[in-house]
Amino acid sequence: MTDDPLEVTRRGLLSGGAVAASAATMMQAVPAEAQADAAAQDRPQLQDITLEVNGEQRRLAVDTRTSLADLLRDRLGMRGTKVGCDMGQCGACTVHVDGTRKLSCLLPAVSVAGHRVTTIEGLAGADGLHPMQQAFIDNDAFQCGYCTPGQIMSAVACVAEGHARDDGEIREYMSGNLCRCAAYPNIVAAINQARRRMEKA
Amino acid sequence: MRPYDYTRATDPRAAVQAARVPASAHVTAPVQYLGGGTNLIDLMKLDVMRPTAVVDIKGVGGEAYRQVRQTPDGLRIGAMVTMAELADHPLIRRDYPVLSDGLWMAASGQLRNMARLGGNVLQRTRCPYFRDVTYAQCNKREPGSGCAAQDGHNRIHAVLGGSKQCIATYAGDWGHTLVALDATVEVLGSSGPRSLRFADLHRLPGDTPHIETTLAPGELITGFLVPGGPWPRSRYVKVRDRESYAFANASAAVAIRMRGDVAEDIRIALGGMTTKPWRATRAEALLRGRPITEAALRAAADTEFADARSYEYNAFKVPLGKATLVRGVLETMAMKG
Numbered sequence: 001m002t003d004d005p006l007e008v009t010r011r012g013l014l015s016g017g018a019v020a021a022s023a024a025t026m027m028q029a030v031p032a033e034a035q036a037d038a039a040a041q042d043r044p045q046l047q048d049i050t051l052e053v054n055g056e057q058r059r060l061a062v063d064t065r066t067s068l069a070d071l072l073r074d075r076l077g078m079r080g081t082k083v084g085c086d087m088g089q090c091g092a093c094t095v096h097v098d099g100t101r102k103l104s105c106l107l108p109a110v111s112v113a114g115h116r117v118t119t120i121e122g123l124a125g126a127d128g129l130h131p132m133q134q135a136f137i138d139n140d141a142f143q144c145g146y147c148t149p150g151q152i153m154s155a156v157a158c159v160a161e162g163h164a165r166d167d168g169e170i171r172e173y174m175s176g177n178l179c180r181c182a183a184y185p186n187i188v189a190a191i192n193q194a195r196r197r198m199e200k201a
Numbered sequence: 202m203r204p205y206d207y208t209r210a211t212d213p214r215a216a217v218q219a220a221r222v223p224a225s226a227h228v229t230a231p232v233q234y235l236g237g238g239t240n241l242i243d244l245m246k247l248d249v250m251r252p253t254a255v256v257d258i259k260g261v262g263g264e265a266y267r268q269v270r271q272t273p274d275g276l277r278i279g280a281m282v283t284m285a286e287l288a289d290h291p292l293i294r295r296d297y298p299v300l301s302d303g304l305w306m307a308a309s310g311q312l313r314n315m316a317r318l319g320g321n322v323l324q325r326t327r328c329p330y331f332r333d334v335t336y337a338q339c340n341k342r343e344p345g346s347g348c349a350a351q352d353g354h355n356r357i358h359a360v361l362g363g364s365k366q367c368i369a370t371y372a373g374d375w376g377h378t379l380v381a382l383d384a385t386v387e388v389l390g391s392s393g394p395r396s397l398r399f400a401d402l403h404r405l406p407g408d409t410p411h412i413e414t415t416l417a418p419g420e421l422i423t424g425f426l427v428p429g430g431p432w433p434r435s436r437y438v439k440v441r442d443r444e445s446y447a448f449a450n451a452s453a454a455v456a457i458r459m460r461g462d463v464a465e466d467i468r469i470a471l472g473g474m475t476t477k478p479w480r481a482t483r484a485e486a487l488l489r490g491r492p493i494t495e496a497a498l499r500a501a502a503d504t505e506f507a508d509a510r511s512y513e514y515n516a517f518k519v520p521l522g523k524a525t526l527v528r529g530v531l532e533t534m535a536m537k538g
Contacts, residue, residue, distance in 0.1 A: 044204050064207040064255075067242075087243050094311055103311045106242045110207045111235065111257050158310060161289075175445035176309020 049113035053078070054122025062109045069093040069104035072119060080120035080149045084178075091177035094150040094157075095119050101157035120149035123156065131201070132156050135194035136187075143181035151177045151187055159195045167192070202245050206254040207235075213262045213389050213421060220256055220419035221391045226411055228325065230418035234258045236281070237315035239308070240324045248334050249342060258421070259317070266423060269293065275428035280319030280387075280421075284308065284375070287318060296431030298536075299454050303378035303437045309446050319422035322376045322386075322402065323414065326369035327357065327448055340366045341410040356514035357448070360522065362476035363510060367410030369476060371403065372448055376478035378437055379425060381454040381470035387424040390417055399425070403477035432456040432468075434538025438529040440473070440521060449473030451521045453529030459538070462492045469526060471505070474518040481505045484526060493534060498527040 045064040050057060053076060062071060069086075072078045072095070081104055084092035088106040095104045096118040104117075123130045132152050135141070142148040154177045158164045163173035170188050179187065210216035216234070224230035233241060233252040236259060244250040259281065266281040269290055276297065278287060287293055288304035304313065304321075330336045330349040338347035350358050350368055358368040376399070384399040402414055416422075435456035441447040452472035458465045467488050469481040484501035491497065502523035509519050 042204060045206055047207065064205055065202045087246065088239055088312065091309065091311060100314045101311050102315050103239075106238050106315065108207065108235070108238065108242065108255075111238070111259070154311065161285075161310070163310070172305075172445050173310050176311050 047110050047113075049110055051109075051112050051114065052116045054118060064108060064110050066109045067105050068095065068097075068107040068109045068112050068117065071109040072104065072117075078119055078121050082146055082149055084147065084150075089178075090147070090150075091154060092147050092150040094153045094177065096153060096157060099157075099160070101154050118153075120153060123152065130156065131197040132159075132190070132194040135190040135197070139186045139190040139193060140183075141186040141190040142179075142183050147177060147179045151179065155187070155191045155194065156198075159191065159198050164191050164195050203248070203251055203253075205245075205252055207257065208254070209257040209260060211260050211262075213258075213266075213423065216256050216258055216261055217389055217391055217419055217421050219254075220421070222418060224418040226413065227416040227418050227420065228323070228413050229411065232256060232419065234320070234421060236317035236320040237283070237312075239312050239316045240320065244325065244332070247332055249332060261421075262423065272426075275426050276430050278318060278425045278427070280424050281317050284313035284316045284318065284321055285310070288313060296433055297382075297427070297435060299378045299381065299432065299435035299437050299456055300375070300427070302439075303375040303454060306437060306439045306445075307374040318375070318425065321373060322379065322399075322422070324373050325413070327372045328369035329354070329357075331369060341369060341406075341413075344409070344411045351512065354514060355512040357450075358512060358515050359476045360474045360509040360511045360515060360518045361471065361479055361506070362405050364406045364408065364410070364476075366408055367406035367476070368512065369406070369410065370448075370473065371475060371477050371479075373478070374437065374439065374449065374452060374472060376403070377452060377470040377472040378435075378454040379427070380478040380480050381456055381468040382427050382432060382435075383429065383468075385426045385428070386422055387426065388416065388420050389423050390420040394423070396426070399478070400480060406476050432458075432538075434458065434533055434536045435468075436529065436533040436536060438525055438532060440525050451518060451525040453525045455529040455533040457493075457530070457533050457538070459534065463490060464488050464493050465490065467493075467530070469530065471522060471526065473525075474515070474522050481526065483507075488530075493530065495527065495531065498530055499523070502526045 046061045048061050050059045069083050072081045082092040084090035086105045088103045093105040094101050098116050132155050158173050164170050167188050170191050220232040222232050232254045235255045235257045266279040268279050284304045288301050293301045330339045331341050336349050338349040340348050359370045379399045385396045386399050386402050387396045437454050439449045439452040450473050454470040456468040471479045471481050484505040487501040
């Protein structure tokens, strides 16, 4: 499918209308043939990219500066992925790229063109929640919940990597996901529960 | 962030041609390579690095750039191997544990999946005055502007290798393990490939802290060669404020070959408190070929730190650094090998 880069979501109308309008002006101001020397003139660089997000092909024009996190949230309306520090330090923006956990705030969206992205919205199957999502609920592994999508995406990959064999290893290999509410003991318990279910499956 | 051109390269020579732009230093060149981006994108967001063009090299060079293999000359590691791949590599864990330790003890699981080894060794200091452009004084960022750290909050700064112009700590871990093992770096430039000792890759700050490496602008790291292995008795000890996902206050990379209680060969490098990957040559000279005792280690550590210079908030790094050296060697001796 082709995504209209100027598509305005309901939430965008409420909160980001002015931003969307100014983005539209910028895009019209930069025809493709003028892009080669645009950086020297301090103007945005747009590129057409295609990437797969949660099994769907998405095609859109993005500024080279747009992070994958911002693309997911602001362009595709998938706000499950959170932006905490926007500097690669907190882990809230963790998604899977080609099955590997990465920080979407440090990935230019253009660099993910041609790759497969999975976000928290794409984790549950047709038969219900992913075992990790259920385990976070069962173990009360969050309080405010802001870091939770990143925690869950990181935890699923951590188990797949084979780095969740005991509590010490879970703590070491999940240290890139900070939780301001310090729900860490419950997160460790949830990962242990989910690992047992994932190994059986 | 400032606008920039983005292109992808698959041919390394084409990448080098694209990045071949006059500049005063590799790190300030207007064309920068994008590998994992874990220390380029953040610095671009902070406006510390301001490239006008970025060449994505994740797909560059084919298999040789992402392989780990034994060759007649030693262990060869491609520059596009990720930190996570090498840390978890069975051969590395068995025969070169220090090379694995220096990676899994660094950063986080996500960052290690992204960061490539070629870029890892070039990561830049975490000095807050370097990373925050609202501070006017930083000789590394703005040559000649001064060094705010000397009289500022300098708890994380270096006690070995600093100068009046800069005391920024080299923030990496893996680089210390490479310098301990006498690794060489393979580089591709516009006039072809060359190799250099890893020990010669980084420069002491001296009067030119903004020129961090001996690479020419546009030169591309293609791989690393570690001669003379294996080093099964090797280890990285990292002391930090938090047990995981934190930079070192002090660290030691150690590799030993023992004959009885004598250290036939011993390699020590120090991190967390040095301005570049730091081979502890003075300490090694006192220990090589001799029985290793705790007293001998303490004397060697005193000698290594004889020229240490500390500042208001980082004096703790001198005794901590010495203790880390001693602990690193004792823990390595306790390994099998």
